[in-house]
Amino acid sequence: MGPGPSNPYPGAVTAAGSPMLGHLDPAFLDVLDATCEELRQVFRTENSLTLPLSGTGSAGMEASLANLVRPGDPVVVGVNGLFGERLCEVAGRLGAEVVRVEAPWGQPLDPEAVLRAHPAPRIICVVHAETSTGVENDVAAVAAGKGEALLVVDAVTSLGGVPVEVDRWGADVCYSCSQKCLGAPPGLAPITVSPRARAALRERPPTWYLDLGLIAGYVEAGGGRAYHHTAPVLMVQVLHGALQALLAEGLEASWARHEAAGRALQDGLEALGLELFAAKGHRLSSLVTVKVPTDLPGGLDEAGVRRRLLEEHGVEIGAGAGKLAGQIWRIGCMGHNARLRSVETVLAALGEVLGR
């Protein structure tokens, strides 16, 4: 119940025992094609270039920017948490002129401020679901006013659990991870690229490993399956197993389940007398943040509470990250764990450790 990895769907666990296939075996290419199609469904997109990148969610962030940013490009980044900061750092290393638009951690971004920040940004980056604060940012509003800019959306903590609408929004690039609301282990970064963004991809970006043009030649059947790197076969099979479970339930049913579980968790934490951290009305169901109370029982500090939860109850929750270290806890409610029974378990354990 931390900020990810979450416990995988049973179908993902089963898939982990599949026999090894070669990365060019027709049987594996069928699995890869199916996985890409499942990702289109969860991203709500028709984008042909939709695939699981061979790295964790942060590789999705790096690929998004490294394939688009040219030195000197104005890149507007909304920053109201650790992952907005990370976008600035990645863009900065690529030589972008980074324009930061800040909001306090725990508050949502102001979409108007993001849109006013530069007269002609080449790229605008927004984190949909800030894993460091539990806040949902209003991507639709930014997308509606983006003009000629390319919109890059980080959906690491939302995809599969919180509504993501790539085509309806008009997002140009959207990336996520495998280990949160998609219910697989960490190791892959689902990513989708609109035709407009695809036309803007750099031809020979500084990264060879994450070069989306070369990767497309292997992933898309029309690309002739040109060898780029050896696909992480096992992880793709496992992600496929997780996505099958998610889509068998139904994407909207999964959103509703995350919503119900997240709300129950928030209510239960308040019933324990704890104070939620993220601004009301902008709270994620998939990642709930709560302030560490000042009156911890004798001798316990915040890390001690987490240690007791893990050692005595088998429940993991997350610490605060970045400048929120020591101040909040982050409780995930993602994928297979987004269920009332998991919420009840974490609330009971936390109540016991806190003596409430």
Added chain:
Amino acid sequence: MGPGPSNPYPGAVTAAGSPMLGHLDPAFLDVLDATCEELRQVFRTENSLTLPLSGTGSAGMEASLANLVRPGDPVVVGVNGLFGERLCEVAGRLGAEVVRVEAPWGQPLDPEAVLRAHPAPRIICVVHAETSTGVENDVAAVAAGKGEALLVVDAVTSLGGVPVEVDRWGADVCYSCSQKCLGAPPGLAPITVSPRARAALRERPPTWYLDLGLIAGYVEAGGGRAYHHTAPVLMVQVLHGALQALLAEGLEASWARHEAAGRALQDGLEALGLELFAAKGHRLSSLVTVKVPTDLPGGLDEAGVRRRLLEEHGVEIGAGAGKLAGQIWRIGCMGHNARLRSVETVLAALGEVLGR
């Protein structure tokens, strides 16, 4: 029996069913520490900075260069196959002054030519085991004469199956993959960095995802386990399972087993009347290359032979890559598959399909 992935060790398969652990769970950090120590044993090194990178073998290549190369650096690359070419491409994208030292594909590099190619190279890159040709290059001879240069060694197709001696050679950076002679699925890139290379790492390399300095802060216990990206927990557990199997057998015993199986495969192919491709005396045991005969039985082309092997015998072998496409087959003899019984299976199947 292709050029990788190979069938994983049973211990790796078992580990794939392990419960999910958080990337900061003490139980997972124990697995990670053990995996890094096992990698030191297979690399034959004392290097503290030794770890499984969160990407495939190509991510290891990119990390090696992206963390060292500064624009304008003279980088000498030995090129006698596809992976030498790839090193040139990766270094070129990073702004290096690439100095190519070529040998014909199928022949080994001339170490003297590599050492004479530039008066003061900052980096020298050599592929130990060329997966595209089946040739072993003489890393020790290049290392002995490298002077002030940093030596980067690609051990993707040798580590675990063919002697790699990072410290004895004096290699500065050495990377590999998980899915060949280490006997795990693809998805991780083991890498080791000498203290001298570590002191030369760029402070803010263009890649954030593969920034070895930041990754060290998480992987090394002394770095305070600073969060960088979410470690691919399942794949690390699986690699740990494979390495335990390999080291329980013994590294030298594994080398001897690969040597015996590779020799039997080479002898068996010649007994079928086929001609080996790689130069005699420089042939890898882990990856055997053989010329496609001109007298294929009626109606079959080289791809048809591979298809029949796969569909009728459940045996995968690899096609030629790059400029050798259509001219050779590549047969892996790696990890769990480096056994006489696997060799007998592939020889029997190939004999049947070729009518020999």
